Amino acid sequence: MSSQTQLRLIIYEFSRKFQTKLSTQKLHSFVTKSQLARDPFFATQLVRFYELNDDLLSARKLFDVFPERSVFLWNSVIRAFAKAHRLGTAYSLFSEMLSSDTKPDSFTFACLARGFSESFDTTEGLRCIHGNAIVSGLGFDQICGSAIIKAYSKAGLIVEASKLFVSIPEPDVALWNVMLSGYGCCGFWDKGIYLFNVMLHRGNRPDCYTMVGLTTGLIDPSLLLIACSVHGFCLKMNLDSHSHVGCALVSMYSRCKCIASAFSVFRSILEPDLVACSSLITGYSKCGNHKEVLYLFNELRMSGKKPDCVLVAIVLGSCAELSNSLYGQEVHSYVIRLGLELDIKVCSALIDMYSKCGILDSAMALFAGIPEKNIVSFNSVILGLGLHGFASSAFEKFHEMLEMGLKPDEVTFSALLSTCCHSGLLHEGQEIFMRMKSDFGVEPKTEHHVYIVKLLGMAGILEEAFDYVMSLRRPIDSGIWGALLSCCEIHENTHLAEVVAEKILESEEERRSVYQVMLSNVYARYGRWDEVERLRDGISDSSGGKLPGISWV
């Protein structure tokens, strides 16, 4: 092995392991003095290294002076900017590439698509990338296709995603997997399972990521039966020992509020890493066992693992729910010791924690200290102000956010509606609810309907609240009926309460039998006729023997 190659390997390893600013500078001065910086292979590695260190400036400098730009170098630098959400730069690099001698390949489009999947103006950006890919003759490419499908589905553009999927002649496993989880992301878990059946039918062998893809759509307790069957399938295919599958199963069971199963899957993971532990801790947090979250977090710290921003944010969420600022402050000081206090995720979680613990001043101070505020930090502070009854300040922050060019999302409106509820502002609430859809194109979800019902109910206009719920598209979430029910209780309207209770039972029943039929189809496919019989018996008992007409295959 030549000394040159050795150095490359050392620095390649270096780039994977170290992530401190100090090492960037050391490496940088080292590289510029040596001849290494002229080597095309090495330049690509170096860009990757800079990317990992959030040092895009150095990456750009290196790229700009580099004489021979290989397609690898172009892709790496585009990838670095796309991943950091510097989409303008990523796109202008791409345009520059189009007019250069080096033509983009499938990786170029994959890198671009990845960045655009999380931007605000996704639809246009993605269509543009997709169009360019087609022009470059890569419209049916697997690598390019899988990245674009993923981006489309992350952005909720499931129609675009599936159109692209069906146009690709012989999808590989990764492509099937991306489409499966795409359906899950967009709330069509049933279509995902249908596609899974088609995939098997065409003789494709599922891998561990197929299983991970199937779990993505299983997001609430009503889907527990389906979740169990996915788990069963993992066991049967011997795919459950893979650590990524383990994590996905833990979080799937957590979303289904079945913490016992989540825990038993976790126990079966041989060497749980930080992500596995985070999945379990997130599970306890989702199930409302916040004491356990703090306990496990402590255990994790004792075991010498270093929590990351994601985990810290979740733990702070539990401190907020416990409404005890002592826990929160302890985690806050730990965060400072770890040097994570500037992270925007952590900071937003801290704001939320302090305002829910009644210390609004600390929350506001933290908010003021964030250099680049994003949608989440604004949402936290709006929610906090609303919670403390400062409705006009909350709306001021909302306008400030709009002036900064940030696009409000569903959580923003949730926070504003909650503000109105706390201050009893019926008309303001109704107005912002209207504007949410007409001015900002945000579709109302269960939580928004719940707030409207609460606003109407609290004002004592129960009949109007009832008519409002009846006007919603079916199926109506039982949470919405629940909100109305509690308003009926407060206003002691027993007549309406009875009607509402009836509706709740109805909707649950309907949902259950639909799921049972779907599950029985899964069993039928694998010849588990005993289970099928058991389930179908259950269905005839509960819904008069009539099966809804649903087909998976």
Add this chain to the structure above:
DNA sequence: ATAGGGTTAG
């Protein structure tokens, strides 16, 4: 050498 798939803040 550059992608793609485990947890994910409000």
